[in-house]
Amino acid sequence: MSTTAPVFSLEADSISKSFESGAVSIQVLRRFSVSVRPAELTLVAGPSGCGKSTLLSILSGLQAADEGRVRALGQELSGENSRTLERFRLKHTGFVFQGFNLFSALTALEQVELPLGYMGLSRADIRQRARQALDEVGIGHRGSMRPAQLSGGEKQRVAIARALAKRPQLLFADEPTSALDAVSGQTVIDLLRRIAVDHGTTVLCVSHDPRLIQRADRVLAMEDGVINRDWRPGDTGSRPGMHSDDHTGALPFQGDRR
Amino acid sequence: MVALARKMLLREWRRFLPAILTVCFAAMLLLVQAALVQGIFGSAAVYVTASAGNLWAGYPGTQSVSLGHPIGGDVATLMAMDPEVDAVDPLLFVDGYWRAKHGGDVEVYVSGVDLQGHGLVFHKLLTPALRQRLMEPGAVIVDRSDLDQLGAQVGSYGRIDGYPVHIVAAIAGLRALGGVNMITSWNTATGLDHTAGYTTYWVARIRDSGKAAQVAQRLNHHSDFGPYSVWTSSAFARRSQLYWLLDTGAGVAVLFLAAIVLLSGVVIASQALMAVVAGSAREFATLNALGVGVRALRWVVLELAAWVGGLGLLLGGGLSAGLLWLAHHNDVPVAMSPAVAVVCALSVMLLAVISGIAAMRALLRADPALLLR
Structure with missing residues (x-):
């Protein structure tokens, strides 16, 4: 892996991805490029099937693109084997999924401690980090509870604490609020935003929850595998940093094209 | 973790x-x-495992205890002459058929033990009281689970190949493989067998049980005492069990x-x-x-x-x-x-x-x- 000082923490350069469905090949992403900055909550929004989750899985190293290059924290991920990608994810990334995916046998504290145990940390470090993460998401007092004793919002906060305790530079969230009620959803949104701002973490979130748009630093609106709008809700104008080379039927970009 | x-x-x-x-x-x-x-x-090896001997002398190539052939009495002298050997007892093994009272024959394996000897054979099964009861001519002891098969009870009389016998006791731990085991006195057993002057096995106890294999090897190197082989009791028991396990x-x-x-x-x-x-x-x-x-x-x-x-x-x-x-x-x-x-x-x-x-x-x-x- 080559390492350079990153201006953007995540970069995709002309990536393409297609899936086979029987005899039909479905092109999800075609020569797609995007760059994401650290310390921001970047939201990828769009309708179901537009390719936003595929984009997330490729940028996070969960899936390989058919072609193109992906750089994360200045490291080239394209072409790396699964072992190397696992090591990269262990060291640098956190994930929050729509389903909370918590082991029903473990307490909230143990859920958070579990991945830390594979990072080579001491027992005391693991315990301290786990408690700190649970406190940060506001459920430190619920550490001894198992998933069956927690509400949906609390479970998602445990899932966020599990990701946060790793102190990742990259945090990926896939529809983190869609299974939650309005209050819990708002809490999760605020947490993700705070993690980006307070920890300098690159938070890339995929969602179609309109509440998230208001809280995101940057929004990438996707449709049919291309980004048709890139803007900052807090700004009056749009900002550079991404583009798609897909010219087939895409709506005009508001961001710059490289 | x-x-x-x-x-x-x-x-x-x-x-x-x-x-x-x-x-x-x-x-x-x-x-x-x-x-x-x-x-x-x-x-199949109850005769060996219930006895106190360390060494067994029998006919060469004997695959299982119940398949023994007669060997000469000189072998007992040879064994007794070895400085490690402490006591020697005979076991006369006889096959026969029990004629049940209500018809039907049952194969029986009769073990004749020397009641005047050192008490090595069936040491673990025969109490002094039982040995005393075997003194009676024609007295036999059977396993209690075999009484039904024999159609008999303790006290029953019957015949083995025409020879009259009398069940004087029924005990546990004498069950046979494929027939019925009976313990009797040497004298009663010789009445059932016609190979006078011979026995089926000589069982020896040695002073230091750790030397059993060494003594067995030493006793096997004499060709002037007729056909015989000496095995340690553990080897002979294993040999008997393996024979039945594989043969059947x-x-x-x-x-x-x-x-x-x-x-x-x-x-x-x-x-x-x-x-x-x-x-x-x-x-x-x-x-x-x-x-x-x-x-x-x-x-x-x-x-x-x-x-x-x-x-x-x-x-x-x-x-x-x-x-x-x-x-x-x-x-x-x-x-x-x-x-x-x-x-x-x-x-x-x-x-x-x-x-x-x-x-x-x-x-x-x-x-x-x-x-x-």
């Missing part, structure tokens, strides 16, 4: 119950089968059955484990997304399998012990040596580990990319 496998097992034991019970039943089948085989075929085909049948038990155990236990792992596939996938390697996740599955194997073995072992105790108290021939118990336990753990390896396939469903909608 959070002990994920152990905590899953403790909190979600119901999900693991089918796998644990499968291992438990496999352990029970193996252990009970092994105990029955050892018990049944161990009876039971050995192959036992191995075949054990293989079927293990194979079916692997299939069922692995399916049950796979269901558990597949049930937590999303959680495992999340761990993998967070960077926990597939290899580490496989270890968790293997650890789960080992716990399932250990618990199943514990449960199966306990139940088997209960069953074998019950069998023993109902005169069913069962026996268990530590070595065989260890082999059974290792086989069961191997079953669990193979099931765990097979269950790892369920981790294929734990692809983190599939968590993204």
Whole structure:
């Protein structure tokens, strides 16, 4: 892996991805490029099937693109084997999924401690980090509870604490609020935003929850595998940093094209 | 490190119950089968194992105690002359047919013991009182579980090949393989046998039991005493058991059955484990997304399998012990040596580990990319 000082923490350069469905090949992403900055909550929004989750899985190293290059924290991920990608994810990334995916046998504290145990940390470090993460998401007092004793919002906060305790530079969230009620959803949104701002973490979130748009630093609106709008809700104008080379039927970009 | 496998097992034991019970039943089948085989075929050597001798002299090439041929009385002199030998007793082994009162013949193996000798033969079964009762001409002792087969009771009279005998006692631990064992006096046995002046075996006790093999080897190097061979008691007992185990085909049948038990155990236990792992596939996938390697996740599955194997073995072992105790108290021939118990336990753990390896396939469903909608 080559390492350079990153201006953007995540970069995709002309990536393409297609899936086979029987005899039909479905092109999800075609020569797609995007760059994401650290310390921001970047939201990828769009309708179901537009390719936003595929984009997330490729940028996070969960899936390989058919072609193109992906750089994360200045490291080239394209072409790396699964072992190397696992090591990269262990060291640098956190994930929050729509389903909370918590082991029903473990307490909230143990859920958070579990991945830390594979990072080579001491027992005391693991315990301290786990408690700190649970406190940060506001459920430190619920550490001894198992998933069956927690509400949906609390479970998602445990899932966020599990990701946060790793102190990742990259945090990926896939529809983190869609299974939650309005209050819990708002809490999760605020947490993700705070993690980006307070920890300098690159938070890339995929969602179609309109509440998230208001809280995101940057929004990438996707449709049919291309980004048709890139803007900052807090700004009056749009900002550079991404583009798609897909010219087939895409709506005009508001961001710059490289 | 959070002990994920152990905590899953403790909190979600119901999900693991089918796998644990499968291992438990496999352990029970193996252990009970092994105990029955050892018990049944161990009876082929009851003459040796219930006696106090260290050395047995018999006809060369004798495969089993019950298949002995006569050897000369000089062999006893040879054995007695060895400085290590402390005592020598004869055992006259006679085949015959018991004529039951209400018709039908039963094959009997009559062991004639020297009541005036050193009491080596059937030392563990014959109390002084029983030896006293054998003094009566025609007196025989049988296993209590064989009374029904003989159609007789203690006190019954009968005939063996026309020779009148009288059942004076019924004891435990004398059951035979394929017939009925009877203990009688040397004098009564010679009345049934026509090879006068010969005996079937000479049984010797030596001063230092640790030297049995050495003395047996030393006694085997004399060609002037007619055809004979000397074996240590353990070697002769093993020789007898193996003969019946292999000659009857039971050995192959036992191995075949054990293989079927293990194979079916692997299939069922692995399916049950796979269901558990597949049930937590999303959680495992999340761990993998967070960077926990597939290899580490496989270890968790293997650890789960080992716990399932250990618990199943514990449960199966306990139940088997209960069953074998019950069998023993109902005169069913069962026996268990530590070595065989260890082999059974290792086989069961191997079953669990193979099931765990097979269950790892369920981790294929734990692809983190599939968590993204």
